[in-house]
Amino acid sequence: MPDARLPADPGQPTVPTGELLETGRRNALLKAGALQNAILTSANFSIIATDEKGIIQLFNVGAEHMLGYRAEEVINRCSPSDLHDPAEVTARALALSTELDTSIAPGFEALAFKASRGIEDIYELTYINKNGSRFPAIISITALRDDYGDVIGYLLIGTDNSVRKRVELQLNDAVAAAEKANLAKTDFISSMSHELRTPLNAILGFAQLVESGTPAPTPTQKRSIDQILKAGWYLLELINEILDLALIESGKLSLSEEPVSLMEVLLECRAMVEPQAAQRSIGMVFPRLQVPHYVKADRTRLKQVLINLLFNAIKYNQLGGHVTVECTTPTPGKVRISVRDTGAGLAPEQVSQLFQPFNRLGQESGKEEGTGIGLVVTQRLVHLMGGEIGANSQLGVGSEFWIEMNQATAPGLPLLQRAEPPRAEPGHDTAYRTVLYVEDNPANLELVEQIIARRSNLRLLGAADARLGIEFARVYRPAVILMDINLPGINGIEAMKILRADPVTARIPIIALSANAVPRDVHRGLEAGFCNYITKPIKVSQLMDALDAALADAAATHGQDLAEDIP
Structure with missing residues (x-):
């Protein structure tokens, strides 16, 4: 029977079908051989194939270059897990056991677990070279199956991840350095805010006293005082806004949503x-x-x-x-x-x-x-x-x-009206009440002394450091204590805790009066136990409102103490 022949274009010789098929098979074999040769000789990727038990059967040129072993040193002798960091292999087994709620043995079983279930797994690990050196790698593992779907081995393709890791470390170092610089900048601005507020407190405080003092300032003096106050409050606004901006940029501004x-x-x-x-x-x-x-x-x-x-x-x-x-x-x-x-x-x-x-x-x-x-x-x-x-x-x-x-959902409970703090209006027959001010800055002490002097029922007792302030509080038992935070030796928060721990002074209201105006400082002070926190520069009306509220609380506490003493 004559060979079947394919139709040919006019003028072209007819080619037998058998010859075409043979040529196609030969080309396919050549291509397969070329592919296999490329896999085995690739120097950029380590390619390792194992049998179903995880024993290495193929170890290409890339694996030899990457790991330092010759193929004959590992084929039929080692498992891929023998070439990895054993601690990482154990950790992987534990992670898989937790994730899948089943027991997985360390070793190659942990490496091949997902692949055996038809899931191609890609993970990072540390390879150990024959010379003992270590380097990071990324490995992809795939199960090899026969025509019946049974696992007959595993294919592991790996690449050296050292360069990417090095870039990651450099990037992390750069981020850490930037964060450190940002933190240093924020701390510097916070510190400068404190340093600027201290002299500004004297400028604005005494200007307010002169403005409202007796005798009243002349029109010319009044214009000068107005300029001082205007410039002072503007400077304070600038300090506050720069501080806010620094806190936002550093990520340290806490919000309560x-x-x-x-x-x-x-x-x-x-x-x-x-x-x-x-x-x-x-x-x-x-x-x-x-x-x-x-x-x-x-x-x-x-x-x-x-x-x-x-x-x-x-x-x-x-x-x-x-x-x-x-x-x-x-x-x-x-x-x-x-x-x-x-x-x-x-x-x-x-x-x-x-x-x-x-x-x-x-x-x-x-x-x-x-x-x-x-x-x-x-x-x-x-x-x-x-x-x-x-x-x-x-x-x-x-x-x-x-x-x-x-938009938010309305809270379940109705919002309560915010009550104004009670004000204690001094009467003509009111006895003297002592206010203790613990402050190491003489200008600040004099400013508050002049403010307190305007109340005929109050007298101010000053202490230049926390130790003296604690002793004065125990001896004189003031109605209210004003406490600076940045004091020499014992700071204001520590002094407040000592006073709270002493039964003699435990119930005296203590108001923080500080140039530490960062919101976290205010929050920390209130959490520590201060009944109020006034930031410098002082607003006279704000300080007097806080004092009136504290004096009212002190009077109520004193009345309660008397009632408790009655048999």
Whole structure:
């Protein structure tokens, strides 16, 4: 029977089918041989094949170069786990046992466990060279099966991971160095904040005393005092904002996220900003929320954000203008708070530069003071609370700043009204009450002495260090103790703990009066047991409010002690 022949193009000789098939098989074999040869001679990858028991049957050139063994030294003699760090093999077995809730023996069983179940496994391990040196590798292991699906061996393909590990270590070192530098910067700024606050406390404190003293200052003196106070409070604002920015950038700013009532926060903000708006004849329009809105935020920081936006809207508004606050829900799960003003507005290129540090958008020479940091801090606080911030503006019309926060479910219990701290108004027949101030800075001591001297029912007792302060507290038993934190020898927190441990002084209210104004310092002080924490520079009204509340508590405690002494 003649050979079957394939149709051919005109002018081309006819090729027998058998010859074509033979040529195809020969080419396939050549290709398979080339592939096998490439696998066996690859110097970049270690390729190891084992039988079903995990004994090495194939050890290519790459494995020889990588591990230092000749193929005949390991074939039919070793398992791949013999070439690995034994501690890692044991750890892998334990991890798999925990993950799969079954017992897995260390050794090759641990390496091949997943592969035997049809799962290609890729993992990192440490190879041990014949000369004892170690290096990291990435290994892929696959089960080899026969035509019936039974496992007949395993294929391990590995590559040296030293370069990537070295780059990772360098990157980790660089990150650690950057974090260390960032921490050093934050600590430096915190320390500088303390050092700046101490002299600023004297400047602002005595200026407040002169301003409100008797006899009243002359008009010329009053203008000078106003300039001192204005510059001092501006410097304090700058210190606070730089400190906030440093804490945010270092990741050390702690937030307490909770459902926050927008109605409550806006009422508090309104009470704070309306007096300033009234001075400039600026009308304030706040929303009347028919439905209570709660957002997920840190209450204190949300209030800081809104007050900053409101103060800016007042500061850069026109005389007799107005500020409008609105609350909307643009998308499900979001609440938008918008603050619109009727100021001069901003050009598009100015809007694009709004959140750059120290960029006041050409207002440096204007009559309004500012640090150029407030909006940057505001933006980062909003982002830390999971929100968004933006702005729209039009020259000659005004600007709108908005924040969007995640909506929260109202808390289960109704919010209690926050009561104002009780104030103890001194009467004409009130006996002297002693206030002990533990402070090593003479200027600070004199400042508080002059503040206390304005109350006819109070007298101040000063102590220059904690040891003397503790002795004075035990002997004189003051109604209230004011305690600096950074004292020579025993610091203020340690002194407070000693006083709390002594039955004689345990119930005396102690107020921290410190230039350590970082939020974590304030939180640490309150947690340690201070009944209040006043930061320097001192605001006279704030200090007197805290003293009045502490004196009221001390009077109540004294009355309770007398009742307990009656048989």
